[in-house]
Every structure is written in structure tokens, then in C-alpha cells.
Amino acid sequence: MRKIITAFFLVSAIVQAPVAYASTATLRLVAHVPVMCAVDFSGARLEANRIVISVHRMCNTSHIVSVSVPGNDAGDVRVSYANTPVLAGGTVDLVQPERYFDDVDEITIESRSSDPDQLLTLARNINVAVYPS
Secondary structure (H helix, E strand, C coil): CHHHHHHHHHHHHHHCCCHHHHHHCCCCCCCCCCCCEEEEEEEEEEECCEEEEEEEEEECCCEEEEEEECCCCCCCEEEEECCEEEECCEEEEEEECCCCEEEEEEEEEEECCCCHHHHHHHHHHCEEEEEEC
16 A cells, blocks of 8 residues: 555656656657768760760768869860769869768760760770768
8 A cells, every 4th residue: 555655646746747847858869870872883885975974872971972084174075963064174073962862873074076086085084083071
């Protein structure tokens, strides 16, 4: 009987606690998610005066895809990403925000020259890299 009365008083005290205590209570959830970014260059093809590079990215953190075309100071080459021109020469950084991303992108490098030898030389000198941001 004494245990029941003690339990009743404890429950009663909890129920009668001021609402202000409940509103200031916080719950903190902690989760450790490993940062991961896997990149696979799944192909490249030549189309007339363009080089199209297919990049498969599977990342759960923000990152930068950096495309550089050495020796393109004159702006003879244009880099496009997702069919949007982003650069006329030099280096471009394509920033991916912090969210889960699993898809294939195409980076297009278009040259003013249609000479196949110049296009192959250009293809050999393109640098594509991925960095965490």
C-alpha cells in the first residue's frame, strides 16, 4: 500500500510540473554519417567540334567539380555543364551543394576549331577533378 501511495505522489508531481519546464526541454539527436564522394568518369566522346565527358557522381557532401583547359587564354574553347555555358577559357569550378547526389552529368567542351588533331590535343590536356568544399 505504501508503494502505491509513493508512486501516486511521484506521478502527481510530474503531472503538476509547470508548463514552462516542458517548453524549455530539448531533445538532441546525434547521428554520425560518413562523408562520401565517389566519382567515376564513365566515358568521353567526340562530336564534331565538341568533347563530351560523362561523369557519374555519388556524393553525400558538398563538393566542387573543377574543369580546366590549359592554354585557353584566348577563349577558343567553351565549357558547358548541364547544357549551360559556364566558361569561355581557363578553369571553371562547378559547385554541388550539400545534399545527396547520385546521377550522371555531362561536361561539354566545345572548340572553335573543327580540326580533329587539335581536338585530340585539347582532349589530352583537359583536367577534371573533384574536391570537397
